[in-house]
Amino acid sequence: MDFPTEKDTQRPLQAEATHEIFDSCESDTNTLSWDGQHDPENPFNWPTSQKWALTCLAAFTTFLTMMNGAIITVGHVAIADLFNVSETTFPNLYWPVTTWACGGACSALFILPLAEDFGTRPVFLSTYLILVCFLIPQAVAQNFATLVVTRFFAGGCIAILANTAAGVIGNLWETEWARSIPVSLYILGYMSGSSMGPVMGAAIFQSLGWRWISYMQIIWFGALFSVFYFFFYESRGSAILARRVRAQAKNGEAASIEDEVHTPDLSFNKLLASATRPVILVFTEPVLFVSTIWSAFTVGTLFIFTQSVEQVFIGLYGWSIAQTGFVQCSIVIGECIGWSLNFISRHLYFASAARNKETPGKPIPEARLYMAILGGVFGISGGMFTYAWTSYPNIPWIAPAISLGMVGAGSVLVVTGVSDYVVDAYSQYAGSAMGAVATGENLFSAFLPLATMSMYGYLGFQWASTLLAFVSLVLSLVPTLMFVWGKEVRARSPFMNEMMKSVAKKNGDLV
Numbered sequence: 302m303d304f305p306t307e308k309d310t311q312r313p314l315q316a317e318a319t320h321e322i323f324d325s326c327e328s329d330t331n332t333l334s335w336d337g338q339h340d341p342e343n344p345f346n347w348p349t350s351q352k353w354a355l356t357c358l359a360a361f362t363t364f365l366t367m368m369n370g371a372i373i374t375v376g377h378v379a380i381a382d383l384f385n386v387s388e389t390t391f392p393n394l395y396w397p398v399t400t401w402a403c404g405g406a407c408s409a410l411f412i413l414p415l416a417e418d419f420g421t422r423p424v425f426l427s428t429y430l431i432l433v434c435f436l437i438p439q440a441v442a443q444n445f446a447t448l449v450v451t452r453f454f455a456g457g458c459i460a461i462l463a464n465t466a467a468g469v470i471g472n473l474w475e476t477e478w479a480r481s482i483p484v485s486l487y488i489l490g491y492m493s494g495s496s497m498g499p500v501m502g503a504a505i506f507q508s509l510g511w512r513w514i515s516y517m518q519i520i521w522f523g524a525l526f527s528v529f530y531f532f533f534y535e536s537r538g539s540a541i542l543a544r545r546v547r548a549q550a551k552n553g554e555a556a557s558i559e560d561e562v563h564t565p566d567l568s569f570n571k572l573l574a575s576a577t578r579p580v581i582l583v584f585t586e587p588v589l590f591v592s593t594i595w596s597a598f599t600v601g602t603l604f605i606f607t608q609s610v611e612q613v614f615i616g617l618y619g620w621s622i623a624q625t626g627f628v629q630c631s632i633v634i635g636e637c638i639g640w641s642l643n644f645i646s647r648h649l650y651f652a653s654a655a656r657n658k659e660t661p662g663k664p665i666p667e668a669r670l671y672m673a674i675l676g677g678v679f680g681i682s683g684g685m686f687t688y689a690w691t692s693y694p695n696i697p698w699i700a701p702a703i704s705l706g707m708v709g710a711g712s713v714l715v716v717t718g719v720s721d722y723v724v725d726a727y728s729q730y731a732g733s734a735m736g737a738v739a740t741g742e743n744l745f746s747a748f749l750p751l752a753t754m755s756m757y758g759y760l761g762f763q764w765a766s767t768l769l770a771f772v773s774l775v776l777s778l779v780p781t782l783m784f785v786w787g788k789e790v791r792a793r794s795p796f797m798n799e800m801m802k803s804v805a806k807k808n809g810d811l812v
Contacts, residue, residue: 335538335542347473352474355534355536356469356486360490362466362490363462363466365494367495367498369456370402371496372498372502372518373511374398375503375625376502379510380448391751392608396449397449402604404455404458405457406743406747407457420535420539420544424465425529428465432458436522440515464739470487472536472538477651484720488713488716492716493709499607503626504627507621583737592722592738592780593737595777596715596720598745600745612757614701618698620698629705632705632708635708635710639676643672643713643717646673650669673715674777674781676718680709689764689765689770
């Protein structure tokens with residue numbers, strides 16, 4: 302995109318106001334500096350093998366923790382019988398998942414800024430231990446309220462762990478080209494972990510009962526803590542530099558002015574500003590608003606399937622609850638296929654630089670959306686249509702199962718494309734922009750599936766899925782307008798203009 306020229310230097314009033322909000326949140330530890338370009342402690346200079354090891358560990362962490370979201374859903378009948386919870390008129394047994402997602406939305410806004418001050422490792426390890434503590438009361442719960450409340454805090458911990466793992470990737474890989482595959486690997490872990498929850502839960506529930514779903518998590522999270530303790534290195538550059546300066550001070554060495562370390566400011570005003578930035582962005586930026594709705598609906602759809610698969614496959618084929626959990630493996634397989642298609646998306650994006658007339662030599666931002674739109678139209682929407690009209694008892698179960706795989710493939714393409722596009726479009730505000738997207742995904746995951754039972758009950762298996770397919774189709778086609786008016790939309794965006802001016806100023810250009 303073009304940098305602003307002299308005639309563009311008139312700053313919009315909205316940008317002026319929001320610029321002050323963002324400036325108030327800048328870290329005051331940016332005076333730290335590395336010992337030259339090749340400082341071996343700089344994460345960008347770490348050996349490639351070490352980078353990939355930590356990247357894979359972060360992706361695995363995301364996969365493992367995200368399973369916690371829907372893993373408990375397969376035990377809802379046993380939980381209802383034990384605690385006398387009725388689902389006659391409302392899916393009350395989904396509340397543990399709703400509160401889990403709400404906890405994730407809250408912690409993403411208020412707690413994640415701590416990682417910017419103290420680094421990823423201490424925040425990750427302390428949150429990891431807190432998560433294990435909240436798994437214990439879930440395993441021994443004596444009433445339904447215990448599950449609902451403790452799942453809220455567990456969801457908050459999961460959001461911190463998953464997003465901290467995402468931050469690791471940004472800390473390690475410096476260029477867009479280098480980050481593209483690690484980011485898609487992280488999103489695969491995020492999406493497939495959510496879908497794998499019912500599959501893993503079904504295996505545990507069928508053999509050991511619903512309480513062992515939590516017991517098994519305590520066992521594997523506890524066993525893996527030593528792995529994370531020894532191999533989840535600090536990767537945030539400012540935290541590494543601050544640690545270095547503290548070590549120098551301890552050894553009696555004087556720190557230079559450039560290496561001066563400030564005490565982290567965790568005031569209420571700073572946390573409030575961090576929490577309100579995503580809200581300001583999503584309601585003032587049409588591009589971010591559409592992207593958030595699109596990605597949130599996609600993630601929410603996967604949680605809808607957690608509920609609808611049970612209704613459809615039990616109603617049509619008389620399957621057991623455990624069997625309905627196992628069939629969701631098809632979603633995970635589809636997500637892996639969708640991840641492999643991201644290599645095509647990567648090629649299309651970087652190849653677009655050759656035809657970019659707006660900023661010659663740089664990829665077109667909207668090229669991030671090519672495969673996302675195809676995934677939304679043919680994967681999610683097409684899969685939902687197929688799922689709808691293969692939901693008949695005389696049609697073999699493999700047909701709707703393949704449809705679930707199509708939705709899984711499309712979902713990874715959409716979420717990856719939206720994430721990459723938002724990060725590219727909002728640059729220095731990417732953290733807040735992605736915070737808005739993540740909050741939207743959590744809220745849709747929390748409340749959208751509450752309508753599943755009624756929707757599939759009143760509309761029927763065919764028309765309920767068809768309705769979702771039409772909504773997905775519209776959401777997938779709206780971003781195509783950016784191919785025509787992308788340049789104009791970005792030019793009218795106060796936040797994007799602020800970002801362009803900042804980049805231009807950093808590069809010494811005239812603004």
